[in-house]
Amino acid sequence: MPRLRRDVGIALACGAFVGLMVGAAYAAVPFYTWFCRVTGFGGTPQIAELAPSKVLDRRITVRFDSNVAPGLPWRFLPEKTAIDMKVGEVVTAYYRVVNTSGEPTSGTAGYNVAPTTTGAYFTKINCFCFTEQSMAPHETREMAVVFFVDPSIADDPDQDDLSTITLSYTFYPTRNPSSAATGGTTGARGGSSG
Missing domain, CATH: 1.20.5 (Single alpha-helices involved in coiled-coils or other helix-helix interfaces)
Incomplete structure (x- = not known):
C-alpha cells in the first residue's frame, strides 16, 4: 500500500x-x-495617449521602411523616406497603401524600430498598425502614424551618439478578411478606389 x-x-x-x-x-x-x-526590448515602440511636456533642441532623423509579406497583393510605401525632427516633437507621417488585386484583402502591420535600444524611447500616439486594415479591390488609402521620440532619451548616455532611428513596418495578410467595404481605417486619411 x-x-x-x-x-x-x-x-x-x-x-x-x-x-x-x-x-x-x-x-x-x-x-x-x-x-x-x-x-521597448527588441525595438518594440512604446504607446502613449499624450504628447510629451517638453521639446528638446536635439534633432534626430527618423527613416521609414515598408514591407509587404508574400501573399498580400499590396503596394505599401512611405510618402517621405525620412523626417528630421526635434526630440519630443510630435510628428505625423503618412504611408500610401494600394490593393493591387481585384479582390477585397486584409492585412495587419507588424512594426519595430532600429537600433533596437531606441524602442524604449520611440512612442506612438496613433497608428494604423493597431487594427486590421481591410481594402476594397484596387483601393488606395493613406495611413498615418503619429509619434515622438521621448525626451528621456537625453538621460541615456548610451544614446548620446544616436542620430537616426528607422521605423519599419511589414504588412501581413490576415486569414479571414473582413468586409473591405467598411474596412479598418484607424490612422487612415481617406481613400479612393480606382
Whole structure:
C-alpha cells in the first residue's frame, strides 16, 4: 500500500509538472509581448495617449521602411523616406497603401524600430498598425502614424551618439478578411478606389 501511495504521488507530481510546463508555454508569448511593449526590448515602440511636456533642441532623423509579406497583393510605401525632427516633437507621417488585386484583402502591420535600444524611447500616439486594415479591390488609402521620440532619451548616455532611428513596418495578410467595404481605417486619411 505504501508503494501504491508513492506511485500515485509521483504520477500526480509528474502530471502537475507537465501541466505547469504547458501553461508556461502558452503564457510565454503574451508575457514576452507584454515585456517588449513595456521595456521597448527588441525595438518594440512604446504607446502613449499624450504628447510629451517638453521639446528638446536635439534633432534626430527618423527613416521609414515598408514591407509587404508574400501573399498580400499590396503596394505599401512611405510618402517621405525620412523626417528630421526635434526630440519630443510630435510628428505625423503618412504611408500610401494600394490593393493591387481585384479582390477585397486584409492585412495587419507588424512594426519595430532600429537600433533596437531606441524602442524604449520611440512612442506612438496613433497608428494604423493597431487594427486590421481591410481594402476594397484596387483601393488606395493613406495611413498615418503619429509619434515622438521621448525626451528621456537625453538621460541615456548610451544614446548620446544616436542620430537616426528607422521605423519599419511589414504588412501581413490576415486569414479571414473582413468586409473591405467598411474596412479598418484607424490612422487612415481617406481613400479612393480606382
